[in-house]
Amino acid sequence: MAEFNPTQKFEKIEHNGIEVRGLNIHIGDAHILKDVNVTIPKNKITCIIGPSGCGKSTLLRTFNRIIDTTEGVKISGDVLLGDHNIVKSHGSDLIELRRHIGLVPQRPCPLPMSIYDNIAYGCRIHGIRNKEKLNAVVEHYLRSIGLWDEVKDRLSAPAGRLSGGQQQRLCLARSLAVEPSVLLADESTSALDPISSKKVEQLFVDLKRDYTIVMVTHTLQQAQRVADHVIFMYLGEVVEQGPARDVFNNPQNELTKRYLDGAFS
Amino acid sequence: MKYRIIKDKVAGGVMTLFTLLSLILLVAMAVGLWLKSADILEEHSMWNLLTASEWKPMRNQFGFLAFISGTFYVTGVATVIALPTSLLMAIFLTEYSRSTVRRYIYPLLDILASLPSVIFGVWGTLVIVPIVSDIIGPAVGTATSGYTLLSGAVVLSVMILPLLVSLFIEILGNVEIDLREASLALGATRWQTTKHVVLKKGLPGIIASTVLAISRALGETIAVLMVCGNLIIIPDSLLDACYPIPALIANNYGEMLSLPLYESALMFAAFILFFIVLVFNLGARLYLKTIKTE
Numbered sequence: 152m153a154e155f156n157p158t159q160k161f162e163k164i165e166h167n168g169i170e171v172r173g174l175n176i177h178i179g180d181a182h183i184l185k186d187v188n189v190t191i192p193k194n195k196i197t198c199i200i201g202p203s204g205c206g207k208s209t210l211l212r213t214f215n216r217i218i219d220t221t222e223g224v225k226i227s228g229d230v231l232l233g234d235h236n237i238v239k240s241h242g243s244d245l246i247e248l249r250r251h252i253g254l255v256p257q258r259p260c261p262l263p264m265s266i267y268d269n270i271a272y273g274c275r276i277h278g279i280r281n282k283e284k285l286n287a288v289v290e291h292y293l294r295s296i297g298l299w300d301e302v303k304d305r306l307s308a309p310a311g312r313l314s315g316g317q318q319q320r321l322c323l324a325r326s327l328a329v330e331p332s333v334l335l336a337d338e339s340t341s342a343l344d345p346i347s348s349k350k351v352e353q354l355f356v357d358l359k360r361d362y363t364i365v366m367v368t369h370t371l372q373q374a375q376r377v378a379d380h381v382i383f384m385y386l387g388e389v390v391e392q393g394p395a396r397d398v399f400n401n402p403q404n405e406l407t408k409r410y411l412d413g414a415f416s
Numbered sequence: 417m418k419y420r421i422i423k424d425k426v427a428g429g430v431m432t433l434f435t436l437l438s439l440i441l442l443v444a445m446a447v448g449l450w451l452k453s454a455d456i457l458e459e460h461s462m463w464n465l466l467t468a469s470e471w472k473p474m475r476n477q478f479g480f481l482a483f484i485s486g487t488f489y490v491t492g493v494a495t496v497i498a499l500p501t502s503l504l505m506a507i508f509l510t511e512y513s514r515s516t517v518r519r520y521i522y523p524l525l526d527i528l529a530s531l532p533s534v535i536f537g538v539w540g541t542l543v544i545v546p547i548v549s550d551i552i553g554p555a556v557g558t559a560t561s562g563y564t565l566l567s568g569a570v571v572l573s574v575m576i577l578p579l580l581v582s583l584f585i586e587i588l589g590n591v592e593i594d595l596r597e598a599s600l601a602l603g604a605t606r607w608q609t610t611k612h613v614v615l616k617k618g619l620p621g622i623i624a625s626t627v628l629a630i631s632r633a634l635g636e637t638i639a640v641l642m643v644c645g646n647l648i649i650i651p652d653s654l655l656d657a658c659y660p661i662p663a664l665i666a667n668n669y670g671e672m673l674s675l676p677l678y679e680s681a682l683m684f685a686a687f688i689l690f691f692i693v694l695v696f697n698l699g700a701r702l703y704l705k706t707i708k709t710e
Binding site for chain 2: 215217220222246247248249250252253254256257258260262263264272273276277322325326329
């Protein structure tokens with residue numbers, strides 16, 4: 152067992168960030184995303200900002216196609232990750248592809264099982280059942296998000312008993328345990344208290360070395376703290392995008408300027 | 417100016433009263449049945465009544481074992497048929513189907529659930545009984561009239577199926593979509609998500625619904641009575657007739673007054689049924705409590 156590396160269990164995707172071209176999304180009769188073209192750079196934190204209802208969550212949820220759980224959704228265009236076209240993936244390809252793109256949800260949602268099983272779940276569904284390997288994986292990823300010391304004596308306790316902040320870090324570790332290349336965070340700190348929120352935010356900053364991170368943030372301040380790259384959306388369209396410094400300090404578009412000044416939210 | 421306060425107090429009081437009345441009714445029923453069974457319990461020991469299968473009221477022999485086993489067999493087999501079927505239906509409807517499918521199926525299930533049981537009895541007599549006597553019986557090499565434990569169980573399972581499906585749909589539908597998405601986002605298939613997350617989360621509710629449906633099945637009378645044969649034997653196979661407790665009471669109450677202990681015996685039968693349902697429900701509640709605290 153000595154040679155088992157808990158971070159190299161699965162194949163990884165070779166990629167250079169995410170490339171979105173001509174993406175249109177309709178849900179029922181509503182045109183939610185209109186001809187979106189964006190680039191998500193590798194190993195950076197990209198923040199999608201914009202007023203509520205602008206389509207930023209929809210865009211995020213397209214990256215792992217979890218948008219498919221919404222009924223009546225129609226997608227066209229291309230979302231490229233390495234050799235894979237996320238929009239054109241179907242069936243088993245899509246299911247396989249989702250492993251490469253982790254999702255940290257808005258509200259912490261531990262699966263209805265123990266702390267241990269929450270982390271092991273992803274490995275189990277992908278066929279790793281060896282107890283020692285699972286132990287190694289659980290320990291590694293709980294350590295990586297700084298939760299190990301807090302929970303190592305009660306790994307078999309239901310995950311629902313953890314505090315909100317601990318649950319959210321657990322969800323992050325759960326996503327990391329299947330070795331994604333991309334991490335999606337949908338307002339992942341909005342339901343947490345300020346201290347837990349800071350901790351999770353800091354984790355994302357630490358993680359960008361190994362992962363390409365896309366965040367939808369509910370506060371501009373958070374985006375200003377963590378973003379390397381910014382996408383500003385309004386009414387389903389991308390208004391402006393670019394390196395965070397440029398967008399925040401020298402916005403080119405009038406709408407972006409007004410949004411950053413707090414004229415609307 | 418105090419009028420609205422008085423109204424509030426009166427409303428609260430009336431509601432408490434009605435709630436208490438329903439509780440009192442339950443206790444009164446149990447006590448009433450017990451008192452009415454006193455005559456037979458004076459003459460026969462409880463143990464004898466429950467373990468003997470001879471039922472000859474004319475000769476003062478009252479053994480309830482055949483009826484008790486008939487009740488358990490019919491309900492048990494019906495549950496074995498209905499439970500997996502309804503669970504799979506509910507999973508299909510909540511996890512796999514589109515909302516247009518659901519829009520058409522839900523009202524149908526509601527109609528099926530509200531059909532009077534005598535209609536199920538007629539359907540069983542006209543459809544299930546002939547199938548059992550003409551197809552299933554010959555297929556396994558047994559001559560049978562078709563009025564069997566199997567027919568009773570099939571009819572009963574079809575009766576509790578819509579109830580189970582609609583309860584299960586309610587329960588699975590209440591499992592947060594976030595949980596499903598969390599599982600799917602890890603690369604799980606829909607079936608893995610259903611099995612490990614949705615069903616796991618819904619388990620307490622699934623158990624509670626099953627208990628509710630079984631309680632109803634235990635007491636279901638007319639439809640089962642019409643197809644189960646009503647022979648006082650302990651059934652050895654699915655193709656034997658059986659005679660559940662509700663059928664015993666319904667068939668005989670009203671014509672037993674000439675015999676000294678007959679009425680008391682039937683009251684005791686009712687008490688047994690009451691007791692079975694009660695114990696079953698309490699047991700399930702205790703079990704639910706333990707899995708919820710886990």
